[in-house]
Amino acid sequence: MISRRTAAFIKLCGLLRRIEENRDDLALVKKLNMALLKEILRDEAHILQQRATLQDLKRRLKKERPTREEARQLRKKIDKAGARIAAYFDQIFVWKSIGDGLAYAYISSFNIKHVFFDTTSMDPKPDPGFISGKAGLDNEKLFLLSAIRHGVPAVLCDITNVLRFGDICLLGASDPYPIEVKSRKQLNQRGQRQADKLEKLHKFLAEDYAADFRGSPEVRRSELAVPVRDHLDVLNDCIRSAKEDGYSLVCPEPGLTYWAIYQPGPLPPLDELAAEQPVVVILNLDKTDRNWAPYLPFVNSIRDPAAVLDFLTDKLTIVVAIELAVLCDKLTMPGWSVSFLEHHDLAILFEDPQSGARWAVSRQFFGRLAFEFLSVEWFAEHEKAMVTNVNSDAVAGMGSPVDGGVTADMTAYLDQIPKIITRSQPAQ
Structure with missing residues (x-):
């Protein structure tokens, strides 16, 4: 600026x-x-x-x-x-x-x-x-x-x-x-x-x-399976505390951490993030790279205009950490396994070994957790509802038929994507 x-x-x-x-x-x-x-x-x-x-x-x-x-x-x-x-x-x-x-x-x-x-x-x-x-x-x-x-x-x-x-x-x-x-x-x-x-x-x-x-x-296009829940109030409280104390670290729910850091000031206690495999997003980098759309703009999520200016000038750094182990645990359903993928377009893969059904979540959608400060609980509830609804429609013969060759090619493609972490739950 x-x-x-x-x-x-x-x-x-x-x-x-x-x-x-x-x-x-x-x-x-x-x-x-x-x-x-x-x-x-x-x-x-x-x-x-x-x-x-x-x-x-x-x-x-x-x-x-x-x-x-x-x-x-x-x-x-x-x-x-x-x-x-x-x-x-x-x-x-x-x-x-x-x-x-x-x-x-x-x-x-x-x-x-x-x-x-x-x-x-x-x-x-x-x-x-x-x-x-x-x-x-x-x-x-x-x-x-x-x-x-x-x-x-x-x-x-x-x-x-x-x-x-x-x-x-x-x-x-x-x-x-x-x-x-x-x-x-x-x-x-x-x-x-x-x-x-x-x-x-x-x-x-x-x-x-x-x-x-x-x-x-x-x-x-379908409606959201569960009404959206976010932590924008928590974020803005975190920013206000950081302005006073130099930094603020808050965990609005298990598996999700926000850091707000003002410079000059003390560094955040990184050892407080006891995470097995966190995805850490430094939002300032995406702002600097002009890589924010189509998410909710930071001028909407950061409510104090002065704090927005601090974010733009990098006086304020905002970091979001998402614990993959916690997220995948929340995403598992009876009979399904869920994996976080190492892929540029796809983030999460649901698999039903018995039926062969699969459901993938895009990186773009997963990114909403960080850029729009959404609830991990909401994300898990929404995705499980979507998987259940789509799978029920498929079992009932609803929806358009899918070409067998396309299905085989997609299965082969998904099989070769590396998995960072996998969680599963036995069928009931």
Whole structure:
């Protein structure tokens, strides 16, 4: 976070808090949209200016045959220009995180994730790039203001990290509703592909089903099996204690630990974490790598705007530790084994040796425990309910038939994934 914009950041975080407290105040929604757009356009202008400076410095270094000292000074200036560009990109990520926060103030993170991932794979849809110079920006602003005048909360997609479809996203229903605002009547090939993807996404969100979607023959969406439970209050208490004492370590439930550490200050007592095989997530690293979406933004989970700023500037470090042995124990069911996997996409595998049934949990979903500070107990209850429900449907012959070859290939693939820890429970 660039120091001269910290006051603006605190002000915009406070505006987000006011919206969360009164979601019917759409004047605040309009104000936050316009303020974030202004900040992002300001930083993009700085980046374009620094890029021009960088290009000129590199040209001079290459073409003007400078002396050794002149070349050293040019390289020093090149490094500074590159660092400034990176700092402005980091700051744009911060502004867009507040834009994400506006979207998440209205839409559940379990629903909003669908506008982050592509329709052809489980990869994130590419970021649209700069707003500056965008031909249709004036039309998008007019559409946004029209939606707000008609009583519908909305956000410009380009002022967010997570909304990758459309130009405007309406936030008045349980699902996000992205809309493409056309700047011209005729669509080129790229525009038509984007429109086709958006139509497919709308159809999936409306019907909770899609064929040939995100790399799978078919995808179905179901409600959460158990209402979500989190420990956001515990997290924020932990942060307040750390501000006073230098660090705070809390265990909101068995198998889950939060550390909040302020610097300078004493190091946390690492030996207090008596864990067999913990997964330790240092959330500052993912923030620095701009690797947070589609989870609940940190501007929503950390409630004090000053503490959010401390987190952004790494004065505050937040660590989440999840004990795999405890988690797997909670996930076991009679007749099933459960394993935590060493895999980039899959985290947990349920197996029923008797029937051969299997159920895998993605890394993305598992990550919610750390990034959204969810309850381990809730996670276990939800996944066991999902496995039970899906397995019951399969036994009853419900659902679409699965090709035997696909099943065999998937079984072989799952068999070769290394397992970090496994727990099982005999059938009753």
